[in-house]
Amino acid sequence: MSAAPPVAVEPSRGSAERLRLPLALAAALLAGFCITALVSREPLRAYLTLLTGALPEIDWSASGGWQVRRLVRFGSVIEDFITLSFLGLALAVPFRARQFSLGADGQMFLAALAACAVSLALGGPWYRVLPAAAGAAMLTGFAWGLIPGLLKVRYQANEIVTTLMLNLVAVQFYQWIITGYLRDRGAGYLVTPALPAAALWPNLMPHTHVTLMLLLVPAAAAAVQLLLARTTLGYEIRAVGAAPAFARQAGMPVTRAVTLSMALGGVFAGLAGLHLSNALLQRLPVDLTPGLGYDGLVVALLARSEPKSVPLAAFFYAWLRTGALAMERSTDVSREMVLVIEALIILFIVADRLVPPGLPKALRRLWHRSGAGAEAA
Amino acid sequence: MPMNLTSTAVSPGAEPALIELRGVSKRYANGTLANDDVSFSVRRGEIHAIVGENGAGKSTVMKMLYGLEQPSAGQILLDGAVAQLADPRAAIAAGIGLVPQHLKLVPSFTVAQNIVLGSEPVRGLLLDTERAILEVAALAGRFGLAVEPRARVAGLSIGEQQRVEILKALYRGARLVLMDEPSAVLTPQEAQALFGTLRKLVDGGLTVVLITHKLGEVRDVSDRFTVLRGGRVSGHGDARRVGADELTAMIVGRAVAPLQVARARRADGGALVAVRQLGVRRADGRRALDDISFDIAAGEILGIAGVEGNGQAELAAILGGLCLPGEGQASIDGLVFTGRGVRAARAAGVAAIPEDRLHDGVAADMSITDNLIAADYHKAPLSSFGWLRIDRARTLALQLIARYGVLVSSPDAAIGILSGGNMQKVVLARELLARPRFLVASQPTRGVDIGASQSLRERLVELRDGGAAVLLISSDLDEILALSDRIAVLARGRIVGHFDGGSVSAFDLGPYMTGAREQGGASALLTAPFCGAAEAGYA
Numbered sequence: 001m002s003a004a005p006p007v008a009v010e011p012s013r014g015s016a017e018r019l020r021l022p023l024a025l026a027a028a029l030l031a032g033f034c035i036t037a038l039v040s041r042e043p044l045r046a047y048l049t050l051l052t053g054a055l056p057e058i059d060w061s062a063s064g065g066w067q068v069r070r071l072v073r074f075g076s077v078i079e080d081f082i083t084l085s086f087l088g089l090a091l092a093v094p095f096r097a098r099q100f101s102l103g104a105d106g107q108m109f110l111a112a113l114a115a116c117a118v119s120l121a122l123g124g125p126w127y128r129v130l131p132a133a134a135g136a137a138m139l140t141g142f143a144w145g146l147i148p149g150l151l152k153v154r155y156q157a158n159e160i161v162t163t164l165m166l167n168l169v170a171v172q173f174y175q176w177i178i179t180g181y182l183r184d185r186g187a188g189y190l191v192t193p194a195l196p197a198a199a200l201w202p203n204l205m206p207h208t209h210v211t212l213m214l215l216l217v218p219a220a221a222a223a224v225q226l227l228l229a230r231t232t233l234g235y236e237i238r239a240v241g242a243a244p245a246f247a248r249q250a251g252m253p254v255t256r257a258v259t260l261s262m263a264l265g266g267v268f269a270g271l272a273g274l275h276l277s278n279a280l281l282q283r284l285p286v287d288l289t290p291g292l293g294y295d296g297l298v299v300a301l302l303a304r305s306e307p308k309s310v311p312l313a314a315f316f317y318a319w320l321r322t323g324a325l326a327m328e329r330s331t332d333v334s335r336e337m338v339l340v341i342e343a344l345i346i347l348f349i350v351a352d353r354l355v356p357p358g359l360p361k362a363l364r365r366l367w368h369r370s371g372a373g374a375e376a377a
Numbered sequence: 378m379p380m381n382l383t384s385t386a387v388s389p390g391a392e393p394a395l396i397e398l399r400g401v402s403k404r405y406a407n408g409t410l411a412n413d414d415v416s417f418s419v420r421r422g423e424i425h426a427i428v429g430e431n432g433a434g435k436s437t438v439m440k441m442l443y444g445l446e447q448p449s450a451g452q453i454l455l456d457g458a459v460a461q462l463a464d465p466r467a468a469i470a471a472g473i474g475l476v477p478q479h480l481k482l483v484p485s486f487t488v489a490q491n492i493v494l495g496s497e498p499v500r501g502l503l504l505d506t507e508r509a510i511l512e513v514a515a516l517a518g519r520f521g522l523a524v525e526p527r528a529r530v531a532g533l534s535i536g537e538q539q540r541v542e543i544l545k546a547l548y549r550g551a552r553l554v555l556m557d558e559p560s561a562v563l564t565p566q567e568a569q570a571l572f573g574t575l576r577k578l579v580d581g582g583l584t585v586v587l588i589t590h591k592l593g594e595v596r597d598v599s600d601r602f603t604v605l606r607g608g609r610v611s612g613h614g615d616a617r618r619v620g621a622d623e624l625t626a627m628i629v630g631r632a633v634a635p636l637q638v639a640r641a642r643r644a645d646g647g648a649l650v651a652v653r654q655l656g657v658r659r660a661d662g663r664r665a666l667d668d669i670s671f672d673i674a675a676g677e678i679l680g681i682a683g684v685e686g687n688g689q690a691e692l693a694a695i696l697g698g699l700c701l702p703g704e705g706q707a708s709i710d711g712l713v714f715t716g717r718g719v720r721a722a723r724a725a726g727v728a729a730i731p732e733d734r735l736h737d738g739v740a741a742d743m744s745i746t747d748n749l750i751a752a753d754y755h756k757a758p759l760s761s762f763g764w765l766r767i768d769r770a771r772t773l774a775l776q777l778i779a780r781y782g783v784l785v786s787s788p789d790a791a792i793g794i795l796s797g798g799n800m801q802k803v804v805l806a807r808e809l810l811a812r813p814r815f816l817v818a819s820q821p822t823r824g825v826d827i828g829a830s831q832s833l834r835e836r837l838v839e840l841r842d843g844g845a846a847v848l849l850i851s852s853d854l855d856e857i858l859a860l861s862d863r864i865a866v867l868a869r870g871r872i873v874g875h876f877d878g879g880s881v882s883a884f885d886l887g888p889y890m891t892g893a894r895e896q897g898g899a900s901a902l903l904t905a906p907f908c909g910a911a912e913a914g915y916a
Binding site for chain 1: 697698719722723736739754
């Protein structure tokens with residue numbers, strides 16, 4: 001018997017993984033720039049605005065001393081960052097159980113509605129109304145996430161289909177309740193009455209809606225991290241997602257893990273809803289745009305469903321969105337461009353398995369050769 | 378022909394073989410040597426059987442002939458000229474067709490559509506459906522294979538579908554048809570009909586290579602045969618003149634270095650594990666297991682010998698709690714544990730080494746620690762009130778890695794980077810963690826190097842000596858013979874023979890495994906009689 005060599009560990013696996021995200025981002029940004037160059041007369045400036053438009057400006061003048069300007073714009077980055085972080089977490093949890101639940105949108109709408117209704121109905125001091133609103137939002141998200149989970153394990157209903165359909169139901173229900181029951185008759189458009197001040201999160205940045213909810217983002221990410229790494233349920237969710245047959249063989253309660261992963265994701269979509277109603281908008285308009293949940297999808301994909309990375313990915317994404325608004329306002333490129341770049345990022349990240357396995361090696365060789373060439377020159 | 382032709386070395390006067398392998402070896406990228414210096418030739422107009430156990434290298438030979446794999450060394454000659462079969466397209470162009478074991482037809486298409494798929498007759502830009510039907514009908518008539526061209530494949534029996542696959546190969550101009558275990562999916566009557574058809578086709582000038590592990594198909598159906606064992610040719614000859622014993626010897630060979638295991642028969646004590654009248658059907662209604670009864674005493678290893686696919690997987694799944702039994706039950710110390718889920722079975726003291734290590738045995742992307750705690754994570758001391766005690770899990774993992782000799786630097790490494798042997802040590806360590814009273818070990822040393830196999834087997838014996846019952850399901854006959862205190866042979870979902878492990882050889886088991894012999898009403902109860910010499914004599 002000839003000695004078989006030990007099973008080769010794919011040597012390129014680690015470096016390919018490290019290269020993946022920067023490569024995907026770089027490729028997307030590069031392709032985005034090419035498209036910008038096609039549609040703009042001054043592509044460089046437009047692109048620079050996209051990338052730096054969200055930065056606050058720090059000026060020094062003899063008369064006024066140090067001045068920080070454009071904080072409102074930076075504030076909107078943080079506002080988006082908060083919403084997107086929660087939505088990213090909402091999708092990351094079911095993703096870890098390999099459940100492609102896309103229900104964050106509907107969960108968020110209903111949770112916002114629940115938080116708003118509780119705030120309006122309850123009133124009273126902040127220590128009574130705020131926890132009640134938060135509880136209502138999280139519970140609503142949990143319940144609306146539980147439904148597709150149960151449908152999946154009971155009837156093998158595909159979670160992609162059920163969550164998308166439930167999103168429609170949730171949005172229509174939201175509009176019906178606001179139009180019919182929560183409408184502020186005094187307002188000139190369809191909107192709920194403004195929430196009482198006690199129900200609002202304390203503000204952190206003047207002229208923006210950045211509130212104390214900002215501190216909830218790291219807490220939520222840490223909670224998900226803790227759940228996945230340190231609890232038996234989190235372990236089951238990871239095992240079911242990594243190798244379902246293995247989990248079954250080991251005797252894990254697979255259906256419970258699947259259901260709870262979707263419901264627990266809903267809790268964080270609920271927090272996003274709370275942020276919308278009790279911090280960002282402070283009253284809910286009937287025409288709240290659906291689709292934010294799909295931005296959460298991009299965040300979860302960017303973060304590879306790793307709760308630690310979700311805030312980072314959310315910040316990057318919020319940054320890009322705010323930069324896009326700046327680009328639209330000050331250059332001839334429309335913000336649809338950013339949608340294109342976003343789409344490209346998703347495409348490149350989803351395509352990471354298509355990166356040929358030899359690529360990292362080839363890049364390294366190229367690097368060494370160009371280094372040698374430079375030395376020779 | 379689109380092939381590289383070079384000069385040939387054929388003795389003058391002799392007609393070159395239709396296809397010939399000369400010193401062909403195949404080593405896969407992971408180091409497995411699937412074929413080693415394989416040489417044989419197939420004559421025009423014969424049915425040539427390639428025989429061997431699972432893992433003997435039959436499939437690899439077939440894949441190389443069909444261009445799915447390339448030889449690492451040696452040559453394939455077609456009509457006496459060296460051929461490069463780079464892909465199935467080249468093989469088809471050279472007149473080689475394949476009828477796969479698991480038929481690959483489009484169920485919603487008609488027979489004619491399936492047969493012409495990929496080389497459809499066209500009229501302008503449109504498919505010429507009428508001509509396809511006519512051509513298929515003509516083809517079927519010429520070869521005497523009755524099919525209805527307009528019938529939907531979804532409504533056909535497996536036997537009919539197989540005819541469609543054969544016609545598909547013929548439609549593409551095959552002169553040589555490779556058939557991969559064609560009778561595995563057929564009823565005996567269908568198989569009989571198929572072999573009748575093959576004989577007619579061969580009489581009409583076609584050549585057939587039949588891949589099989591059934592002795593009957595070699596001796597009754599084929600003209601010549603080649604036996605593979607461990608990737609090498611271990612025999613060949615005229616199929617009509619070979620005796621069943623001779624053929625069995627070529628297939629199973631002799632144990633190279635039989636493991637010496639002290640057998641510890643305990644006369645006292647009854648059955649620890651009692652399995653009674655277990656039966657289950659497959660999704661298509663055929664019986665996967667039929668009236669299986671056996672006992673295992675404490676401190677005993679019962680070996681299940683048999684060709685794979687004869688009910689072993691179903692037996693392991695039911696005993697492990699993954700599947701519900703159709704009939705019957707199994708118990709430990711009188712406590713029934715089947716049909717209640719995996720966790721209930723584990724709570725009753727059952728542990729299982731799954732057959733497919735990478736799919737069921739480990740989560741390749743998770744850490745070694747995560748893999749080690751998979752069965753016991755929900756109990757103290759590994760968790761309390763829903764919180765994992767990861768410090769304890771890690772300490773436990775370090776202990777187990779040392780105790781089982783797993784070669785790895787850290788328990789935090791993903792288990793997927795380990796070799797098969799080290800991975801299996803982790804699986805075994807996990808399964809033995811809860812001190813099971815009954816271990817179902819399916820193919821415990823498959824794809825594991827010799828050193829690791831030895832240590833895994835020693836663990837099984839240790840477990841047995843500690844008073845547990847072990848069910849050893851293995852297609853490695855040497856392993857079964859070396860470890861088992863008693864042996865039951867499983868064929869077509871039934872126990873067809875019961876043997877005393879200490880006094881039986883591969884030669885005795887071979888005819889039972891291949892279906893040539895059967896012990897009437899066999900079971901493996903502690904009180905059941907062994908297959909004796911008295912029952913010798915061919916069925």
